[in-house]
Amino acid sequence: MEEFAALLNALVYTTSRNRKLALIAAYLRETPDPDRGWALAALTGSVDFPAVKANTFRNLLKERVDPVLWTLSRDFVGDTAETASLLWPEGSASSESSPSIAEVVETLSALTRASAPTELPKLLDRLDENGRFALIKFATGGMRIGVSARLAKTAFAQSFDVSVEEVEEYWHALEPPYAELFAWAADGGDPPDVTNRPMFRPFMLAHPLEEEELDLSDYAAEWKWDGIRVQLVRVNGETRLYSRSGDDISATFPEFLDVLPIDAVVDGELMVRGSVQGGETGGAASFNALQQRLGRKKVSKKMLAELPAFVRLYDVLLLEGDDRREHTWERRRKALEALMPRLPTSHFDLSQIVAARDFSHLAEIREGAREDAIEGLMLKRRDAPYIAGRKVGLWYKWKRDPLLVDCVLMYAQRGSGRRSSFYSDYTFGCWDGDPDAGAELLPVGKAYSGFTDAELKKLDKLVRQTTLNRFGPVREVERTLVFEVAFDSIHSSKRHKSGLAMRFPRIHRIRWDKPVHEADRLDNLRSLIRD
Amino acid sequence: MSAPFSWIRPEPWGVQIVPADCWIDPGRAVDRALVTHGHADHARGGHGETIATPETLAIMALRYRTGIENGEGEMPSKATPVQYGETISLAGGVKATFVPAGHVLGSAQILLEHAGERVVITGDYKRRHDPTCAPFEVVPCDVFITEATFGLPVFVHPPIEQEMAKLLGVLAANPDQCVVVGAYALGKAQRVIAELRAAGHHQPIYLHGAMEKMCRLYEEHGVDLGELRLVADAEKDDMRGHIVVATPAALNDRWSRRLPDPITAMASGWMRVRGRARQRGVELPLIISDHADWNELTNTILDVNPSETWITHGREEALLRWCELGQRKARALAMVGREEEAE
Structure with a gap:
């Protein structure tokens, strides 16, 4: 687990694609089976332990740390695995050595919802902060460290000098820890026999x-x-x-x-x-x-x-x-x-x-x-x-070109990962009538893309300066800012008070200049519905 | 008799000592200011009289215009030095004592005494050893006004020796590159350099131009920083295999193009959180802070054992919660303009 933890950490702090490829490739060459196969599965999002979810760890932590302090910490850090690894009580570390990935897999696979709360702490106690981070990421899937499945497979191909297309071809017919794949690519064995399996062929994309x-x-x-x-x-x-x-x-x-x-x-x-x-x-x-x-x-x-x-x-x-x-x-x-x-x-x-x-x-x-x-x-x-x-x-x-409407920023929520501590998810609304005659804003959608890093900083500052209310990680802000929102289509929805749901909404432009009463009304949006 | 501690009045931009008609770390120009340390969010120019340690006054003289603007130009203002441990009398029967805070060179906590009540305002502080400044001293008091920059339990700063070993390890493993360490120009930069020397690194260290004067000032105050060279005077290839110390803002600036294949490091308490390091494109995070971490903040409150804790700035919600769990009386002052990102 230590080597895998070191790999994850190195990947987190690397922005260069080539450097990431080199790091993964070196790890795959130097690590024995089956650990490297499991690591590859983790990087490609192919491991799943049904008894272990992010919530399992959240509950473990809430038994050991005050729930309010947990929530404040999680909100600031922006990543459950990282927060849990940082807050795990250090003093309880046992003298047992760090487990191998194979041992972790064996333990995690045997867990039930009932046994997880007693068995997971034993694993966590054997690891340092980096190790705990790696374990929780591994156990719950979803690395979110800037490595796509495709990048990991490309690294595998580079590591053993095989073509990535061939790897893709076999990939979906094989299961972690991919013994046949390593036997073929790393040890010069026969290619995996996939002819008789109803496997997925990678799509051609546009x-x-x-x-x-x-x-x-x-x-x-x-x-x-x-x-x-x-x-x-x-x-x-x-x-x-x-x-x-x-x-x-x-x-x-x-x-x-x-x-x-x-x-x-x-x-x-x-x-x-x-x-x-x-x-x-x-x-x-x-x-x-x-x-x-x-x-x-x-x-x-x-x-x-x-x-x-x-x-x-x-x-x-x-x-x-x-x-x-x-x-x-x-x-x-x-x-x-x-x-x-x-x-x-x-x-x-x-x-x-x-x-x-x-x-x-x-x-x-x-x-x-x-x-x-x-x-x-x-x-x-x-x-x-x-x-x-x-x-x-x-x-x-x-x-076709997207539809555009002007909406007013109403709520903002902190992002996660690279955007942790920035208010980067925005809920916006439109008027339910004439704003000059007392109409109200109703939320019509939420977007977290379409702006630059510099704009994000400016938006984050605005959110902090114009906060009206706080609801956990969400802030309600004064109605001061208009977004030009782009979306592909709009549909009727019972889930939202406005009765509308946008498809693929994103911020098209930030209208720092536009007064909020000039934002669009719900009637305009309703006329765009094609259900 | 007035209400307890009513002679201390916190405002969003500073703490007023009412009977003495002066302010501590005010964010705007006032007639008389007591300043805890030289960082820009606590010290500013333009006060009529500035009362601070001699080191803090020297730092302020280097960084700010300390005079008052009027129609005839700049009027020199009064600078009143106070040594550590020295007590001065202010108007209205208030006594002020400057006590080391361990944050940066010259940094002080200020103990205020009036009508039998004792109030300590920490400014920024830390409890770790720092070769560049005097160590923090615990001062018993009734009201403890503390910072909370790293007031979340996730912030536990590792021993600095560990971070130095990490830095020197990366340097040794990449002899054809340089490691550029982003560090705040006042305090952090000098501490990193002094700790590198303590770890046995005696190679020349290259400096961003903005750090030179402050490093010289530290040396004049008896802090040995070893051989320092300016990046501006160096050939690119000379810096291979060496450490460069630069302001955080310079890391992602065009300035860094003059460095030979730099590995970007950053010395800051925020580096404890991966997302923060990634936001800044940091490849080598060094968890080094001149602020108290969570354990230092909470242990200091236990050590000082005040009847009330007031929290000036930072992650005050969590520290308030900690006080509540320990049944300690506490309140947040919601001070504005305290720059936390530069830490």
Whole structure:
């Protein structure tokens, strides 16, 4: 655990990507199995101990430290694991040596909710502050130390001089501590055999289209649908549904587990039936409707009947054991079109190509997309193979311009991690009538991005100087500042008093100059709803 | 007879000693000020009379215009030195005694006595050994007016030897680079240098120009800092394998481009929290503070054992809570303008 703790600490204080890669690579080379495999799992967010959650540690600490002092400390530090590691009573350290990761894994895996409160302190007592920080991060997942799963896999590839694409290819078929992966990459063994497993293939992703114009003889256009990207995989008759991050979401959408008639890997957008996106019949509902089905471990029959999901397909990666990823988009598209008649229309349809005379015609079409609650357009190079990741020049997303409204800052909350102690999360509202006739502000959304570090400092100062009330980490502020807020769409919502919920709100501009009574009214926002 | 301690009146910008018509560490120009130490959030220019230790007066003379502006230009103001342990009489029957606070060179707590009541105002203080200044002394009193810059239980400063070993270890491991240590120009910089000398590091240390005068002042007051050189006079390659001490603001400034592949270190109590170090792009955090940490703050209240504790600035909520748990009478004064980030 000490070496892993030292690695985490070094990563925390390193901003250079290359330096981070070198640190992880060196650790993976020098650390024995299975510890290095577990460390890699932790860095990629692939460990989970059901009996141990952040709350478990919070409760342990509250038994040892005054709850008020705990809360004040947590609020200042901005990270539960770090606060707990700092506040753990030092004097109780036992003489036992620091445990190995393998030993920690063994202990954590055997824990139950009942045994955790007595067993975890024994581990914590064997570690110093850095060790406790590493243990809590490891046990609860979610490192938040500026290392993405992709970076960790790249470091693995660099460490053993293998290609990261190959690592990605095997990754989702293997489990921590990845013995087969290390045997192959580090010890020159055979590559892991993944042919018979219904595993996830990394997605091909798009870059935002910035300034350039594209030649439509090279690129085909499709609508950019507002659902979730999924990959449906059937191998040897066994079917799995994966989300964009490669998570297995089969249990959330069980209706797809027996509808593919052949072995295949297809790529598309999962949505819920409705009439908003793409017409009255065979259309899809807004993202709002889909959201009710996301994140559920079990789905009721009622939910399946009321919010039936389907996949709008746009690509095919494998077909009856045949890897099509080397084929051009045009060939894959033909294969997909040929496949469609064999798929049940209840669960699948085809993402249509948007026909346009030229690029400016396409721009015109895109302008009209909002009426159909469509996010924008995708542009795909006709002769490009299916390449994992985001390779420049092959796929573009061309989102329609965001909606903009002027809102008033009402509440601010402290951020975490790099932004700990800064008030960086803002809740803003709009007027429920004429502000000069006594209208009130009602919150319409919350945003924590879209401003620079310098602006953040200025905002933080304003929040501190204009605080009216404190509610734990949240401050209510005087109504003095207008934000121009950008968002992709707005929906009706029962959760908020204003009856509105924004999708992807972010601060577009800070209107230091604008008087608050000139901010938008709720009526304006309601007129933008496309449910 | 008036209410207890009514002769001491805390305002957001300073503490007034009412019968003596003077202020302690006022944030604006007044006729007569008692100043605990030379940091800008406690000491400012423009007072009619400044009463402080000789070291603090010397520091203030170096940093601020100490005169009063009037129509005919600047009028020299009066500087009244008070030695540690010396008691002076102020108007209205108030006596003031300056006692070492262990914060920086010349820093003092001020004991005020009036009508049989004793009030101590600490200014900023620490309890750790510091080769650059006199150590803190416990003064029993009725009202203890304390700072709380690091008033959260997460703040426990490690032994400075440990942090020096960390710094020298990184320096030795990277002989082709330099380590630039961000340190506040008054106090922290000199302490870091003196502690490096104490740890056996006798190589020249390179200075940011803004530190030179203060280092010389410390040396004139008997603090040995060893061989110091200015970055401005050095060739880039000469600084490889050496320590550079700079103001925190210079770390991320264009100034640092003249350094050879610098590793950025920062000497501050805030470095205890990872997020704080990351905010400043610090690669080598050194937890070194001239303020009392949580244990020092709470142990000092126990040592002094006052009937009331008043908290001037910092994380006062947590220290108030600690007092409440120990059934000690306490209040927060919510002083403004006390700069904590520079620590």
